[in-house]
Amino acid sequence: MEKITLAHGSGGKLMHQLIDSVFLEQFSNKILREKKDSAVFSLGQTRFAFTTDSYVVDPLFFPGGDIGSLAVYGTVNDLSVCGARPRYLACGLIVEEGLDRGIVERIARSIRNAALKAGVEVVTGDIKVVERGHCDKLFISTSGIGIVDRMTDLSLDRVRIGDSVIASGTIGDHAISILSQREGLNLGSRIVSDSAPLNGLTARIVSVSRHVRFMRDPTRGGLAATLNEIVTKRKFGIVIDERALPIRPSVKTACELVGFDPLSLANEGKIVVIVGQQDARRVLSVMRSHRYGTAARVIGKIVPGPAGKVILNTSVGSRRIVEMPSGEQVPRIC
Secondary structure, eight states, X not given: OOOOOGGGGSSSHHHHHHXXXXXXXXXXXXXXXXXXXXXXXXXXTEEEEEEEEEXXXXXXXXXXXXXXXXXXXXXXXXXXXXXXXXXXXXXXXXXXTTOOHHHHHHHHHHHHHHHHHHTOEEEEEEEEEEOTTSSSSEEEEEEEEEEEOTTOOOOGGGOOTTOEEEEOSOSSHHHHHHHHHHHTOOOSSOOOOOOXXXXXXXXXXXXXXXXXXXXXOOOTTHHHHHHHHHHTTSSOEEEEEGGGOOOOHHHHHHHHHHTOOGGGSOOSSOOEEXXXXXXXXXXXXXXXXXXXXXXXXXXXXXXXXXXXXXXXXXXXXXXXXXXXOOSOSSSSOO
8 A cells, every 4th residue: 555755745746646636536626626825715795715734844943934934924825826815814733742832932922923024813723732752843734814806816727828937036945944954054154944925025916917827836846846737737838947047056056965956945935926928027027126026037938838848948058847846855844
């Protein structure tokens, strides 16, 4: 019998196979089949987005954040990329017996401060304590709800040939921050997680263009997973330019040191935006005017073919297929 491995939670091939063969098989419905970061639905005259997520990051505290702020921002961002204005969160903690009370208090303060920064409220929650050895210190589960403007329509069905693909900033920062902290790597410079709330940025994006087609935050599996999710079973492909990819030199160095592909590294404060070519400059300009989009770049475009594939034009003039990640480069990343 097949066993669950860490790779089943990596955001790559095995995770998508597990979702499709088990969860979509059991719970199949119209909203779930859309496979968005949040479920978008209407109750009466109001459109809502609803999402849920869990956080098991190791270590609990890392340069640029901690498990508490990460849980808030990750949930806010999953709502935001669906065009929602995040409003309320629920937060559940599973705590290992013997954990210092001071750590729990510190994380609770971080959750409070992150919610204030993101402009949301934590309105309900839960806490469970399990026996020593049955949980690694502390896990968090969150759910969030937001309101979607009736004029906002973000869907892969709206993507067109010629559309521009924009990344909001440098990739791989979060994964390398976690790795360097966990393994005690001296990379010559301090790499800080990009964990941040993106609802202000996404609100600006959708306010300046009716031709924003789709947004997603490239978390587990990184940019490679997100772009492959966009083209899978579609009649178009994506071409990206390696020279346009925003990657910090320190992240490149770390990837060369440990043999990682920066395209597959997790991010927690970045988004990928697909927008009609006619509005790409306008969207790029408004992104660069926001604190979380100053390094935004057009990294590629939607092309007729090869359909269902992501192609990278390399800096040396060759081309290669960017595959959906198949394993877990850095486990316990979020």
